[in-house]
Amino acid sequence: MTTLLLVDDEPIAIDYLADLICEQADVEAEVMKAYSGAEACRRMEDVRIDVLVTDIRMPGMSGIELAERVRARWPRCRVVFLTGHGDFGYAQTAIRQGGTDYVLKTEGDDTIFAAIRKALRDLAQELDREDILDRARAQLQEALPALRRDYLLQLAEGAADAGETRARRFEELAISLDAAGTVTLAFGRIDDWGPFASASARALLPFAIHNIAEECLSPSLRIATLAVSRDRFLWLAQARGTAGLPAAEDRTPRTLASEAEHVQQSCARLLKASISLAVASRPVSWTELPDRLERLKLQLAGSVGHAAELLMLAQDEERTERARTSREYSAESELRAGLRKLDLLESYLDNGEKEAAVLLFKSLTDAADALTGSARGESVRCELFATLSAFLLGYANKRQLSAPADSPFPSELVANLGAHADTGSGIRYLAKIGESLAEYNGRKQTERANDLIGTLHRYIHEFIGEELSLTRLSEIVHLSSFYLSRMYKQTTGQGLLEYITEVRIQRAKLLLKSTDLKIHEIASQIGFDSPAYFTRLFKRETSTTPQEYRES
Incomplete structure (x- = not known):
């Protein structure tokens, strides 16, 4: 809400002007009044002043001095001076010192309103100026590397974008990879930090590895390198000039594995640090990216021995998937994508957005139901119960929801899978608890809003x-x-x-x-x-x- 402060040592004049301004339908501002410069200074300490309309000649503190103080406190404030005929030169001085406009008191109400409207327009247009947009564009360019990393990580962690949306985002973020093609992954870890082991130097090594990877890989591959955590990183690669080439003929995995060895050697020689890498054996589509990344993580973690500088071409994922149906594969992928959205679930519960919470829980329970019937499926379902249980317990504890008598949170049933007939029943129970929490928070928010409005109404009447x-x-x-x-x-x-x-x-x-x-x-x-x-x-x-x- 825009705030307009009227200041004059003549109460009748300022009260009259305030009443007229309130009648102007096109002047959307809260009108405040002060009858001296000192009173105006007190008011501006806690309330932002957007437009100051002040008499120039006042006892104690002049309008010019008041304007200087207000603009020192609120630099964007626009000032309209009200003057008499004898103050013409005085007013011109005020304008040069930063006032927006001045109006002779004898010119009438319409002229005063015109000056106020102009001040309000100037204020609104200030944020639309081209220099603001230029700064925003410059800041966007500076932020592009971080935005690219965040978006590619979202894709790698299961954010599903349609092909057209993905292509548009690649173009917006200047990502040099083909959004419609396949991509080859390499997942790496830092084994030995070498001279970068100190806390102050650890931040430098991932950037140094990134620079070496770019220099070694970019001549033959289009590459994006991403830091996944402090000591884990991901490479996404596509061969240059292979658009439309069948995956079976794509030599990107072999090229990436060969160049990865070069990166390892350069890191050891130049940085005195060692890294290990697992390179996927075949390219995958962008939608398959999350599952393949998880498998690379597992294969690197489960490698033989604990030697540093390991380089492995990961097993053929097709052989490891023979025992799994496409339905199970799709269900587990959907389930893990849902688990990555638990941060969204927290906001749904906080905001009382029951419908959004219901949709998220439905996607999880449907995926869990599709995994029924196999040992692996049951293991994943148990993982889902444990993850949801921990999330809901943490949510309830942080918000102290277990204490109130009307809180929909029986902790003993949320934490104990054995209290339910089977895993599926337990998962559906947790989903119902989450939905009831969203409904509970929504009801409490409505009650708090009604209580607040009741407080306002009582104050207004009194x-x-x-x-x-x-x-x-x-x-x-x-x-x-x-x-x-x-x-x-x-x-x-x-x-x-x-x-x-x-x-x-x-x-x-x-x-x-x-x-x-x-x-x-x-x-x-x-x-x-x-x-x-x-x-x-x-x-x-x-x-x-x-x-x-x-x-x-």
Whole structure:
């Protein structure tokens, strides 16, 4: 919400101007008032000031001095000076010192509104300037290596992008690999850090290995090298000039294995460090990438002995898959892709997004059901139960969900697979618990929102005659004014300031019917400094003036 601060040592003038601004439908701003420079300084300490409209000549602190202080605190603030005829030269000096505009008080309301609208437009357009976009483009270029790594790692860990989407992302991130072709993997580890063993030097070695790999591999291969963890890395390679070549004729694996030996030797000679590598025996499609990566990890970890500088061409994955059906293969891949989305599940539960949680759990339970009937499938299903159990226990403990009586979390059943008839029943039970947590959090969020709105309504009714700005109300409930305004509208379907106006009009009707108070006294009691503005607003809302309403 944009904040407009009006400052003048004449209360009648500033109250009148504030009322008129509030009537302007195209001026979307919260209007605040101050009757001296000192009061304005106090207000600006805790509230961002976007536009300052101030008289130049005021006792104590001049408008120019006030503008300097406000812009020192809020540099983007636009300033409109209100001046008299005798202050023309003074105003020009103010403009040169950074003011946005100045208006002669005798020029009328329309001129003042035009200056305020111009200040608001300038403020809105500032973020659209070309230099902002240029800086963003430069920052994007600097971030491209990290963005490329993150995206390729997501693909390697199971993020499924359609071919067209993948091709578009490759182009956006300037990834030199073919998004439609096959890719050969090599998975490596650092065995001996050599002179890079100290904590301060460890960050350098992965970059040095990356540079050596790029230099050795890039003449014959298109290559992307990614750090997977502190001491693990992944290479993705495609042969140059082999687009459309059948996988059986693609010599990339042999080329990659041969060049990998060169990289090993260069690391030992130049860096005094040793690395081990497992190279896939055949290229795979991008959708097969996650499964092949897991198999390379297992084969490197299960290699014979513990010698450093191991280089192995991984077994033919086809032979290791003979005992598995395509249905089991697909189900396990789907299950592991779902497990990699548990960080999303945490946000679904926190935000009370039950539908999204249900879809994620359904993909996991469907995959688990498809793995029924084999020893390996049962082992993977047990892994799924254990992973979900640990996730849900950790989630509940961090958020202290086990203590409340209404919390949907029986820890003893979540942790114990033996408490269920079989593994499938246990997995489905955990899914139901996760769904109930999402529903529970959604209900609690609604209750908290309703409690907060109830607090606001009680405060508004009790202090209807006092300042009820968004800034003041946001302090009552400890939220930002922008978030409070949006949350209130989303929850009630009505703007907060509209509700305040509605309450004030209803209170005015009651006082007009049941008391002999004068119109200006009623206006003061319900929070209007200007009786004229109260009369205009009352007529706009009820199609009758306060006096006409009383007489009716």
